[in-house]
Amino acid sequence: MRAKSLEGTSLIVTRSKRFKLRITGLLGQLLAGLFLTLPVTAKSPIEEIADTSLPDIAAVHHEPGKSPVILYNPILCKQAGPALCEFYRYHEYGHIALRHHERTDITVQQKEEEADRWAAQRAPLRS
Numbered sequence: 001m002r003a004k005s006l007e008g009t010s011l012i013v014t015r016s017k018r019f020k021l022r023i024t025g026l027l028g029q030l031l032a033g034l035f036l037t038l039p040v041t042a043k044s045p046i047e048e049i050a051d052t053s054l055p056d057i058a059a060v061h062h063e064p065g066k067s068p069v070i071l072y073n074p075i076l077c078k079q080a081g082p083a084l085c086e087f088y089r090y091h092e093y094g095h096i097a098l099r100h101h102e103r104t105d106i107t108v109q110q111k112e113e114e115a116d117r118w119a120a121q122r123a124p125l126r127s
Helices: 025-030 074-080 082-097 108-122
Strands: 004-006 009-012 018-023 037-041 047-050 058-061 069-072
Touching: 058 082, 069 082, 074 082, 082 108
Parallel strands: 047 069
Antiparallel strands: 004 009, 009 018, 018 037, 058 069
């Protein structure tokens, strides 16, 4: 997705459900390096559903003829922390982007490694 610019601001769009508005330009200089970040929610093209019975942090669910759905366990996410939970969300998006549900030419282990690499390249870094 593209970033849209307005005078003094830039909108950074990611594939996650959060967008970040960062103040830049003259106002950013006036703030002497401080960043003002405002979270804004947006509809993701892939539905994410909380499921406390899920034994993993997250998983992709596919039904023939329907869009994939990402299931996540909010209890396990809370225990793991926001950075790890976000990584696993991206990992599941990786399975979808790499069309793993359609591929039979690689092993499950290879699919997991590919999804890990996909997520590592795209998930935001958190400290």
